[in-house]
Amino acid sequence: MEILFRDKSLIPIWNKLLNGERLTFDDGLALFRTNDLISLGKMANWFSYQKSGDAVYFVLNRKIEHTNICVLSCKFCDFAKKKGEPGAYEMTTEEILSKLSSGIREVHITGAMPPDWKWERYLDIVQSINDKFPEIDIKAYTAVEIDFFHKKFKKSIEEILIELKNAGLKTMPGGGAEIFSERVRRLLFNQKIGEKSWLEIHKTAHRLGIPSNATMLYGHIETLEERVKHLIKLREAQDETGGFLTFIPLAFQPGDTGIKPKNNFTSAIDDLKTIAVSRLMLDNFPHIKAYWVMLTEEVAAIALNFGADDIDGTVGEEHIAHDAGAISPMKLAQDRIIKIIKEAGKIAVERDVFYNPLKIYGRNIIGKIPYLNSIPIYHNLKIDSYFTLPLFPHRLGEMMSNGYIDAGLISLVDYLNNKEKLNLSRWCLSSREKVQSVLLFSKYKLEELENKKIGITDETSTSVKLLKVILEKKYKINALFEEFHQPKISFQEFDAVLLIGDNALNKYKAQNPEFNYKFDLAEEWFQWQNLPFVFAVWVERKDLLPNLSDDIIKTVELNIQKNFDELSAIVKQYRFGVKLTDEEIIEYLKGFNYKIGDEELSAIRKFEELIRETK
Ligand code: SF4
Missing domain, CATH: 3.40.190.10 (Periplasmic binding protein-like II)
Structure with missing residues (x-):
């Protein structure tokens, strides 16, 4: 494929890709800093084609946040409440089950960390969904929650994961990684686990046969250098285990967090660049997701030609992003997703949690x-x-x-x-x-x-x-x-x-x-x-x-x-x-x-x- 580069400094990077060479930290930084957005997008789209052809995956899914009551107080979070505060809620297992129905293929369960839930309650949620809806794949609990369970219930990370797997857990979501930077962690989420624990928990899950996703929260106070380092650390972990399914860059929603002015959200250019650089740096990740809930439909649609091959799904409820000001509608109907994918010149492939194709729309x-x-x-x-x-x-x-x-x-x-x-x-x-x-x-x-x-x-x-x-x-x-x-x-x-x-x-x-x-x-x-x-x-x-x-x-x-x-x-x-x-x-x-x-x-x-x- 011919690319007419306006930024000539990208040519050696393109040659590396054509020669199957891995990109370095400096390459990643050059990609983030370039103004030649179109060439960057073409490179990432080419790379995505090598992995996924013309396919863009989506899933009929439902997101459930079982509670917003949290013992932590992360600065960037507009979602968490303290017990008894107006707006605080907790869902029973029955309420969770009532949100599911046949036809859904994946349930994504995460939430805050309440002070008084017993371990059996978490297991019961997974087991009950698995019993009532065996066809729904359960993706549940971020590394932050797994670490919380490990400390609160005095069980090893392995024990926690094995018990969840036996109850029906299929994969783990990638949330809680935020950005792998001790500097940012100390400033914004110093009570949360850092990169070492996050990576160790995911690698343990992979060893136990539980694949997972990975994320990066960008657009707050992190530097471009910290973004590239984050990607390289994930790439190294993937070299070790091969257990990551997809990478999801998460655009920061300022909302009322006070970290940035309310409407100072990431630009579409930054979002597209981050998708494209992620695709090119994470050469060993099978998939890159354009998470429409946070990106907006319009940006997510363009991202499908900037290296993304997954648009997430029909989702359901998405309190964390919406409470912080995301403007996407709460539910994106399946035919709208298919239309977005077709308009991007790709084939819509409905998938399960492991990216096995279920239906092809094209x-x-x-x-x-x-x-x-x-x-x-x-x-x-x-x-x-x-x-x-x-x-x-x-x-x-x-x-x-x-x-x-x-x-x-x-x-x-x-x-x-x-x-x-x-x-x-x-x-x-x-x-x-x-x-x-x-x-x-x-x-x-x-x-x-x-x-x-x-x-x-x-x-x-x-x-x-x-x-x-x-x-x-x-x-x-x-x-x-x-x-x-x-x-x-x-x-x-x-x-x-x-x-x-x-x-x-x-x-x-x-x-x-x-x-x-x-x-x-x-x-x-x-x-x-x-x-x-x-x-x-x-x-x-x-x-x-x-x-x-x-x-x-x-x-x-x-x-x-x-x-x-x-x-x-x-x-x-x-x-x-x-x-x-x-x-x-x-x-x-x-x-x-x-x-x-x-x-x-x-x-x-x-x-x-x-x-x-x-x-
Ligand atoms: S980001 Fe998660 S851990 Fe931090 S306060 Fe919000 S819900 Fe709690």
């Missing part, structure tokens, strides 16, 4: 597997009037089967299950011998896995079937399978674990002290069947108009050819998140075959036959 969509191994097909793939949506293979198969996606590379098993709706085209993702990115890490040899517990990633359908076929038909082994959701960083509870894609690739050469053995499933298959293994195939919906289908086929063909000719230049852009040198990436990609030939067709037939014979 047409002409090409599905994309977001792994390194598919870049020869997808790099610079532009099909006229088509949008691109990256999804994990299994989700892609589901969305294609539901008719949301027109064409793309999908997991072989999903094609086999939907043959009546899909045409097989001439491309695939197949490998002879080693593939390096479909791996079983195990404490035991394959022949010793009888009745052992194997963790399987929910990203794949084909690799799981392949593993089952190999164990059952080749080794006569019956194992116990348990699905887990990525990101997951500890696999202690399993005897073996199946990983695919870039997660597997990153572990391929690394030391994995948890497991003694590593098995490459393509190699196992090849040694057994003397055939390549076909992991994914390019398909198109059968009801696609013939001329559209022809266009897609021709474009993909030319694209693959061009990308292979320029592979050494292209791979540089894909270094983010992959722990391989350029040479190793090229060697890895050359290990794949992208065209379906007679051998691949025989391999597909053989695999289909074996699946039918497997339990």
Whole structure:
């Protein structure tokens, strides 16, 4: 993509991004200080496209603030009251339940910290919602609240989180981070936890399998340097755990806080810059949210072309922001959100709390597997009037089967299950011998896995079937399978674990002290069947108009050819998140075959036959 930079000092930063290099503190500061807003937005939009394609996510959600009675008195807070003060309130579990209804997919629960609630009351809220509305994902309690529970109820952070998880907690919100600066903390919220505790609580949650969000409160007394440092600290934490789902910059609402004059809110330029810089600095965060409640609908809509790929949701009640003067309406209807996203030239994707797609509001969509191994097909793939949506293979198969996606590379098993709706085209993702990115890490040899517990990633359908076929038909082994959701960083509870894609690739050469053995499933298959293994195939919906289908086929063909000719230049852009040198990436990609030939067709037939014979 060409950008005509007015601020030439941005050119080296753009080159770094094109070469897959991480941005530094100085780069972050230069991005905040530039007046070349349009170039900044284009860079961030490009970066967002690499992660999320044309998708913008939203969720049908409800926000509940169960009480505003708080033992603390943070200077920037217009929400909290003392017990007995006019306007102070506490909600019972029944009142909370009465605010929910079927159709809502996510409830976001936070609140103030009352002096006299018992631990059981917090657990009861989560458990009761989970019992009455099992389909609603519960995102609850910021790190500040978790720390409050830990101190008040004399339980370790782990105990608090495990009890909440057992009651039904799925993820944690990112609030309470404010800005990671001891200077600001002392001035504005000196009773609240600082960066060390906030980060430690989130990392503990990630280790326990509870993903979370992260925030930054900006536009008060912080400096630009403090903003960049905040982003870098979050990036480092994400390198460690991979457990953050999304980052949400929160624009400060002055209200009657007295920190700034009432109407001295952040400018739209500052909001857009902060979204864009966050997208570019947080290269390891999957999503950046434009939180419309605080930004306003108008700014949030523009932010979707400044690096944001999430607009939050239909929300519900949002007392903290509104009591401090936010001007957005209390409820933004679903169709209004969809309209905003469409007007921004993106596809609206309704999601759950983990960003699994539930519905897509748009047409002409090409599905994309977001792994390194598919870049020869997808790099610079532009099909006229088509949008691109990256999804994990299994989700892609589901969305294609539901008719949301027109064409793309999908997991072989999903094609086999939907043959009546899909045409097989001439491309695939197949490998002879080693593939390096479909791996079983195990404490035991394959022949010793009888009745052992194997963790399987929910990203794949084909690799799981392949593993089952190999164990059952080749080794006569019956194992116990348990699905887990990525990101997951500890696999202690399993005897073996199946990983695919870039997660597997990153572990391929690394030391994995948890497991003694590593098995490459393509190699196992090849040694057994003397055939390549076909992991994914390019398909198109059968009801696609013939001329559209022809266009897609021709474009993909030319694209693959061009990308292979320029592979050494292209791979540089894909270094983010992959722990391989350029040479190793090229060697890895050359290990794949992208065209379906007679051998691949025989391999597909053989695999289909074996699946039918497997339990
Ligand atoms: S920001 Fe949170 S912790 Fe601080 S006073 Fe307000 S409700 Fe209490």
